[in-house]
Amino acid sequence: MFRCEKCKKIVPPKEKSFLLVVEKRPKIYHINIVKTIIKRRPGKGRKKKKIYIIKKATGWEIKKEIRVCKECWEKERRSNEVI
Numbered sequence: 640m641f642r643c644e645k646c647k648k649i650v651p652p653k654e655k656s657f658l659l660v661v662e663k664r665p666k667i668y669h670i671n672i673v674k675t676i677i678k679r680r681p682g683k684g685r686k687k688k689k690i691y692i693i694k695k696a697t698g699w700e701i702k703k704e705i706r707v708c709k710e711c712w713e714k715e716r717r718s719n720e721v722i
């Protein structure tokens with residue numbers, strides 16, 4: 640049993656709640672990769688070389704989400720559908 644945060648209605652027990660994303664913000668993710676390259680040299684043995692790769696990826700991060708009932712979730716889902 641919970642209260643819908645959108646319509647403020649109390650939902651009966653054993654009914655599923657849905658999370659609805661209200662706000663999101665852009666996020667830059669930093670990815671660090673360490674790559675080890677082994678070169679075999681005849682007569683001299685092996686040589687290890689480490690390469691550090693730094694990448695940046697962009698995406699979205701959830702800032703705020705609310706718990707809603709099934710009816711509110713379906714209304715929001717229908718309104719966001721692309722025709």
